[in-house]
Amino acid sequence: MAIQLQQVSYTYADRSLWKQTALHDIDLSIPQGSIVGIAGATGSGKSTLLQLFNGILKPSAGTVSVLDVTLRAGEKSPRLLPLRRRVGLVFQFPEQQMFEETVEKDLCFGPLNFGMSPEDAKERARKAMLDMGLDLDLLERNPFKLSGGQMRKAAIASVLAMDPDIIVLDEPTATLDPISRTELISLLERLCREQGRTVVIVTHRMDELLPVADNWVVLKEGRTAFQGNASDLAKDPAILERCGLTVPQSLRYWRAVADRLGLEDEVPRLTAESLAELIASLRTEGKGLDGAGGKRDDHE
């Protein structure tokens, strides 16, 4: 397991009048090399959860194990620098956290902090820029002169430049344009499938992540309300509504189609293309549309 949480609680401002428990008894495991989506209404504890993954926050109760590091509540934590190199955490609005005078320096900040030589850091910076689909000419620019979307991508690149094994992102696609959004999601998918990295994404747009995510965690008021894959979610999308979320379109379409055609045991098709393909294949087979198709092995 890349990340494992056992009965973890987190309380802000413990022992004061403003004490507030953000997470209650969270049990969670995220396997290595998987893409996990985290959803939940605002204030459900998503951002707090992410900050436990690289030791920015320490659990008030329970145990957090990330890779080979274990953080227990009430115990002195080990040195966190090595953990933070391996867990890249991208906060919300990362573009607002850039500070160097050139994009290149900003990208090298992380790698240099983790003891890399300047040449290697620059090499990493270039690679991260290319990964994010950014032009290498931008390296010499002042980050404040980039467009909003470019800044966001450069900021994400500055975390990728650290070459982390686990990439954790807090709403990376918010405020991005639709093309950049799909590009970013497919980049993260490549980093996971081709290089075996673990990717954890908090998102308010479940639709864009549903086709690629292996697992989902849905939070409600600081507790896990759902943990499982998209097929489980497709069986009972109403759970999302109970958590204060709207059911994503892809799940609603799939539910409607599956209910009408009796496709209970099918793998859910969560993109427009795959769903169209399935419906088309049912038509050519000449059955299913009458509602008596019943169980099917697969569509060819």
Added chain:
Amino acid sequence: MTGLAERGMTMNERLLLGRSIETGSWVHKLDARSKITGMLLYVVVILLSRSWMAMALLAVFSVVVMASTRIPLKYFLKAAKPLRYLMLFIFIVQVVSVKEGAVWLSIGSWDLYEDGLRLGAFSVIRMFFLITFSALLTFTTTPGKLNQGLEGILSPFKRFGLSPDRITLMIDISLRFIPTILDESQIIMKAQASRGADLKELPLKEKGRMLVSLLVPVIASAFRRAQDLVYSMEARGFRMDAPRSRYHRPIWGGADTVFILMFVVMGVAVAWL
């Protein structure tokens, strides 16, 4: 302190002053104007207290009023904590410099005078109650109401060309920005820590560099926020010096008059003692 920081204490919590604690007590419900006036009168009461009896009465009065807010007294104590060394310093200066009254103790060539000890103790008691009691104002009044009260108090000065609206607008906006900017700096610090620059784990030399990495984005975002605020205020029709209606209208009730009278009675009492 480090222990607290490790448990995830945010910067906001360290700024105890200026944070209201809602308990719904009678003091909370008072008009902000009467509370501000009461505080000013309290300063007079403190200055008029010149005997041990007066000090004792002042202490009883202060503690009773503080307790009646139903806010735990330890929060008032915490408000005075940052100034404990200053109080100690004032005490020592008084004890060393005042050379009147009976000599109580002689160590070599140095004498401890009764008056020095007494004045030192009085200064510390005055300062202690001044800070803890004035914390009552911010504990029981939200910044918005406080500001509105201030505007009411300042309104007589309009005749002399002072613009209370401008002053309170400035205060209002600054107060509004403090938690925002603190929260933001904290997020940036966390982001930099995630990128291997943890303030707690860095050598001293690197901490300076870290400060720069914090200041640039914080200042950039403060400017961005200020600009956004200007636009959004203008978009909603804000004009400086234009007459505005109020959402909360302050109402001066019987309790407010009683509150003020309490201080007047206290002032007369301590002046007598």
